Amino acid sequence: MIAEIGLAALWLAAALAVLQMVSGAAALRTGPAGEANPLAIYARPAAVVQAFLAVLAFLLLLRAFAITDLSLKLVASNSHSMKPLLYKLTGTWGNHEGSMLLWVGVLAASGGLLAGFEKRLPERTMGATLAVQGFVALGFYAFLLLASNPFERLPVPAAEGTGLNPLLQDIGLAIHPPTLYAGYVGLSVAFSLAMGALLTREVNPAFARVMRPWVLGAWVLLTLGITAGSYWAYYELGWGGWWFWDPVENASLMPWLAATALMHSVSVLAARDALRTWTIMLGVLAFSMSMLGTFLVRSGVLTSVHAFAVDPERGAFILGLLGLYIGGAFTIFALRAGAVAEGKRFAALSREGALVFNNVMLSAILAIVLLGTLYPLLTEAFDVRVSVGPPYFNPASAIFAIPMLLVMAVGPLLRWKSDKPARLQFELALIAALVIGVIALVSFFGRFPLLPLLGLGLAAALAVAALLPLKGRKLARVPVATWGMVLAHFGVAVSLFGMACEGAFSEEKLAAVAVGGTEQINDFAVTLDAVTPVAGPNWTAIEASLAVRQDGGEPVILTPQARNFWSPPQSTSESALLTKWNGQLYVVIGNQAEDGRWQIRIWWKPFVTFIWYGGLLIGLGGILAVAGRVKVDVTRRRAASKGDQRRADLEALGAAAPQPAE
Amino acid sequence: MRSVYLWVPLALFAFFAGLAAYMLTQEKDQFVESTMIGQPLPEFALDPAYAGLPGAAKADFTGKPRLLNIWASWCLPCIAEAPQLEALQKQGVEIVGIAIRDRPEDVANFLAKYGNPYSRIGSDAISEVQLAIGSSGVPETFVIDGKGVIRYQHIGDIRESDVAKLLAELEKAR
Numbered sequence: 001m002i003a004e005i006g007l008a009a010l011w012l013a014a015a016l017a018v019l020q021m022v023s024g025a026a027a028l029r030t031g032p033a034g035e036a037n038p039l040a041i042y043a044r045p046a047a048v049v050q051a052f053l054a055v056l057a058f059l060l061l062l063r064a065f066a067i068t069d070l071s072l073k074l075v076a077s078n079s080h081s082m083k084p085l086l087y088k089l090t091g092t093w094g095n096h097e098g099s100m101l102l103w104v105g106v107l108a109a110s111g112g113l114l115a116g117f118e119k120r121l122p123e124r125t126m127g128a129t130l131a132v133q134g135f136v137a138l139g140f141y142a143f144l145l146l147a148s149n150p151f152e153r154l155p156v157p158a159a160e161g162t163g164l165n166p167l168l169q170d171i172g173l174a175i176h177p178p179t180l181y182a183g184y185v186g187l188s189v190a191f192s193l194a195m196g197a198l199l200t201r202e203v204n205p206a207f208a209r210v211m212r213p214w215v216l217g218a219w220v221l222l223t224l225g226i227t228a229g230s231y232w233a234y235y236e237l238g239w240g241g242w243w244f245w246d247p248v249e250n251a252s253l254m255p256w257l258a259a260t261a262l263m264h265s266v267s268v269l270a271a272r273d274a275l276r277t278w279t280i281m282l283g284v285l286a287f288s289m290s291m292l293g294t295f296l297v298r299s300g301v302l303t304s305v306h307a308f309a310v311d312p313e314r315g316a317f318i319l320g321l322l323g324l325y326i327g328g329a330f331t332i333f334a335l336r337a338g339a340v341a342e343g344k345r346f347a348a349l350s351r352e353g354a355l356v357f358n359n360v361m362l363s364a365i366l367a368i369v370l371l372g373t374l375y376p377l378l379t380e381a382f383d384v385r386v387s388v389g390p391p392y393f394n395p396a397s398a399i400f401a402i403p404m405l406l407v408m409a410v411g412p413l414l415r416w417k418s419d420k421p422a423r424l425q426f427e428l429a430l431i432a433a434l435v436i437g438v439i440a441l442v443s444f445f446g447r448f449p450l451l452p453l454l455g456l457g458l459a460a461a462l463a464v465a466a467l468l469p470l471k472g473r474k475l476a477r478v479p480v481a482t483w484g485m486v487l488a489h490f491g492v493a494v495s496l497f498g499m500a501c502e503g504a505f506s507e508e509k510l511a512a513v514a515v516g517g518t519e520q521i522n523d524f525a526v527t528l529d530a531v532t533p534v535a536g537p538n539w540t541a542i543e544a545s546l547a548v549r550q551d552g553g554e555p556v557i558l559t560p561q562a563r564n565f566w567s568p569p570q571s572t573s574e575s576a577l578l579t580k581w582n583g584q585l586y587v588v589i590g591n592q593a594e595d596g597r598w599q600i601r602i603w604w605k606p607f608v609t610f611i612w613y614g615g616l617l618i619g620l621g622g623i624l625a626v627a628g629r630v631k632v633d634v635t636r637r638r639a640a641s642k643g644d645q646r647r648a649d650l651e652a653l654g655a656a657a658p659q660p661a662e
Numbered sequence: 663m664r665s666v667y668l669w670v671p672l673a674l675f676a677f678f679a680g681l682a683a684y685m686l687t688q689e690k691d692q693f694v695e696s697t698m699i700g701q702p703l704p705e706f707a708l709d710p711a712y713a714g715l716p717g718a719a720k721a722d723f724t725g726k727p728r729l730l731n732i733w734a735s736w737c738l739p740c741i742a743e744a745p746q747l748e749a750l751q752k753q754g755v756e757i758v759g760i761a762i763r764d765r766p767e768d769v770a771n772f773l774a775k776y777g778n779p780y781s782r783i784g785s786d787a788i789s790e791v792q793l794a795i796g797s798s799g800v801p802e803t804f805v806i807d808g809k810g811v812i813r814y815q816h817i818g819d820i821r822e823s824d825v826a827k828l829l830a831e832l833e834k835a836r
Contacts, residue, residue, distance in 0.1 A: 301685050315686050323679050330672035338665045377685055
């Protein structure tokens with residue numbers, strides 16, 4: 001019964017999406033006297049009820065996984081009664097159908113939030129936005145109901161489930177995909193708003209202020225999702241790297257790049273009424289990138305280390321949706337954007353100018369990543385197999401990232417509209433001195449690769465420059481949103497520092513070690529004490545016990561494992577990490593050689609953790625920015641409603657008593 | 663002039679969508695063929711994988727074409743291909759096995775359970791020979807001619823429909 005209710009809820013939600021679309025579109029057609037179309041009143045309630053239904057459907061699927069309802073095909077093929085409860089629950093979205101249901105659940109929920117609480121937009125723009133949102137949701141309902149029904153029953157219930165990919169039995173999976181999904185969906189709201197504003201030609205600061213929290217929120221979630229995903233790949237895959245330029249990683253990076261540009265652009269639109277077309281363009285682009293990511297990941301047109309359940313037919317369905325939404329959006333953009341009045345002008349040397357420069361650089365990096373990701377697809381059409389990796393991505397993106405980081409250091413110090421370099425002599429000199437000084441200092445101690453070296457110099461300059469906007473201000477008076485910017489920019493410096501250190505100073509050792517043997521790396525002595533078999537709930541493993549002594553001090557025991565899961569049979573490598581304030585020791589156990597020695601791989605990665613600390617700081621900065629904006633907004637609303645109240649009181653008084661003479 | 667630029671995103675997108683649609687309809691070949699085809703086998707001499715049969719070495723591949731089967735007792739598709747290997751052996755094909763990362767007792771159990779079509783089985787505990795002949799997974803089967811040259815590579819388990827093809831390749835290598 002439960003599954004049937006879930007399915008019915010989905011169909012009803014889909015029907016409401018149609019109503020939302022039609023009713024929202026009706027809002028665009030006003031009567032001859034300018035009165036609202038009577039159909040238009042249904043759009044908001046349809047969105048709200050739809051949100052409840054879609055979320056209900058997801059909760060019902062969650063329940064089916066929690067109790068391991070093996071009469072459901074999805075549960076039987078992706079879960080197992082012996083799995084720990086937490087992983088049963090995360091298994092709900094650890095598969096194609098469940099994750100698509102989560103997608104539409106979040107999509108409908110954000111549509112509901114928008115319809116329920118957003119009152120600042122003109123009703124026509126709101127109607128158009130909800131129509132677009134309903135149209136997008138409808139496509140995904142169709143995809144779920146026609147091509148990937150999560151509630152499909154088995155003719156005969158299975159006796160036991162066939163498990164979940166053991167690599168995914170990890171707390172990282174509980175957080176990483178839903179975070180990214182919520183981010184993607186947030187961008188879909190930004191997309192709907194952009195299309196709504198484009199359709200009604202109401203691209204103005206008021207619209208930007210409505211769009212901004214959605215973009216910021218989505219951006220925060222993408223930032224945290226990518227950070228978590230990167231750390232997960234780092235410790236779970238056991239390869240010691242933190243970014244592999246894999247198509248699936250790129251699929252999450254591209255929307256982030258577009259969202260970063262969009263976030264800055266929408267701020268300019270809100271504050272200065274400039275960059276109107278840019279903002280619309282980036283709004284469409286950001287959502288295109290998340291849909292493109294979904295397509296690349298789910299269709300299997302590209303080969304990746306991430307083995308998703310790929311299916312060309314589903315790929316064709318997503319490609320169809322992509323063509324419909326993105327093709328449609330770009331067509332409307334081409335037809336309409338010329339009619340959007342030009343925004344305010346500004347000098348090249350101004351805060352707006354710096355932001356435009358950085359947006360162009362971000363877009364260029366996006367183009368580089370997109371080209372690198374799709375290039376194998378292009379060459380395969382001519383039967384040539386290529387693999388594009390770090391030798392292309394690193395230098396090609398650095399060409400644009402380096403000027404971007406330099407401008408990023410200066411940008412927040414510039415004034416809006418126009419500025420003079422003479423005013424910033426001290427700051428410019430400081431930034432230049434830091435970049436050159438740090439590079440010279442590090443080069444003095446040894447020869448290091450160029451990119452990490454530049455990274456170190458830029459990180460130092462950026463860390464200081466990020467704090468400069470606070471100079472000479474009363475810290476208690478600085479708006480929360482500004483703190484957010486400072487923190488996020490500082491986070492970029494921290495992250496960059498971690499990347500550069502990892503690139504420049506990492507040490508690696510691969511050794512065959514007999515039990516009792518010791519290997520030295522940096523100032524750590526690693527002794528193999530014992531190798532023992534251990535068993536978990538659904539796996540067995542060989543576990544090495546390694547005693548790590550730093551400078552001959554007290555030993556710390558690390559226990560890397562080579563695990564074998566039996567349902568389905570698969571082996572994974574569980575790395576063991578020793579985290580110090582200045583880096584991580586990363587140990588992986590390999591196979592046993594003929595002579596009984598064990599292969600042990602050890603890395604010392606100085607300051608590698610700063611990559612993810614930086615990511616967290618960036619995310620935290622984003623959260624502060626959202627909080628600051630919402631706070632200002634709430635205060636404004638309260639003031640406005642107080643004002644209304646007073647005016648109403650005055651009017652009531654005025655009706656009773658004669659007006660006082662001015 | 664400005665309005666022309668506004669069409670650029672749509673044009674780029676249309677190009678991508680067309681390419682992706684074309685690629686979706688193409689049969690995807692997931693196999694990576696060994697570049698060792700046409701080359702002589704690398705030098706190797708492996709210890710026996712269990713007590714029942716001798717080990718395998720490059721020197722064994724003389725006189726007539728043979729199959730070289732890369733397998734392991736822990737590999738499920740290897741169970742699936744066992745009947746086809748038996749059928750090939752019944753037709754007079756000599757099959758040399760290389761057991762990858764295996765243990766003698768597991769090898770013996772596997773052969774007792776699923777049949778033993780091999781004339782020799784070498785033990786490759788660290789995938790040394792496997793990598794040297796350009797095999798990227800288990801199971802894989804190579805046709806080696808009488809001079810020790812690799813002539814053909816079959817990737818994945820041998821299905822019933824593949825038996826004829828392998829026999830033909832063996833005949834070609836003669």
